[in-house]
Amino acid sequence: MNEDSPLVLRLIWGFARFWWDFLVGDTPEIFVAVLVIVGAIALLSEGGHFNASAVVVLPVLAVLTLAASLLRATRSSRRE
């Protein structure tokens, strides 16, 4: 997208880029993990004892996601 592109196209491109940077950015693993968390809790709702498991599983998966993302960051800093 360059300066010669129509204004509407540039605005749409800028809007899409903002949301991409906002939600994915340099941590695609967090974006994917949150989709997985939502899917996992939705699947749990199909089984018995849904509420008790979801109350525990949701925060645990969030912490595991953060841990995995931190691990990825520290590993990449080790390689630099």
Add this chain to the structure above:
Amino acid sequence: MFIATSVSSGVVVLVGAVFLASCVEMVEALTIVFAVGHIRGWRSAFEGTGAALVVLAALVAAFGPALVHVPLNILRLIVGGVLLIFGMQWLRKSILRASGFKAKHDEDAIYEETVATLRATGATPGRDRIAFVMAFKGVFLEGLEVIILVITLGTSAHRLGLAAIVAAIAVVLVGLCGVVVAKQLSSVPENALKMSVGVLLVTYGTFWTGEGLKVKWPGGDTMLIGLTAIYAVITWLFVLALRRESQSRSNAMSA
């Protein structure tokens, strides 16, 4: 008694999250506006800031009321997911900074970088387009993040008015501090603020993702306090563990 407790705990977390997030974003925007004002003149800086505020207000007027018509469960699921992503990004960054794996967010460096960019472009005849665009972009992008947080947090908690007032207070307070000290706000402990906001956003993200999927949290809104405590302790443990790792790495490198 229980209702009063659960309402106040939800409000406390909401007010804390909106206030701290607005402060952090405002500090970043103000740093850029000050750099533009000092180097290229205050007229362009104020025009860029004003234009950004008008566009932001138009966006709020256009999209804010529409969100009220989205079914609450769907809204909370989407908002919960967005807050989980955004909160974890902030938490990750602030943990890495606090443990020494990443350089601290330095407002002085941002100020110097903006100043260098402005000086490199040289003066332009007539209206200073570059200064206007830099001020506009700084305020618009940081302001957009504040608005997304205010609308998502406020709408899902049915307290959009309160969230907007708290954000406005934070913006005015940081603005006044900026005017009083007349420089970029490098002395604000931004990483600690960012870490606190990260904890609160992940808390709300977890809570509303659950509510959106029809999870009934034990204790209702009071669970927000419990989740905040759990995530705060885990964040602290991550910082301790990574700080040790960072320390042992630098020891190994210096040996």
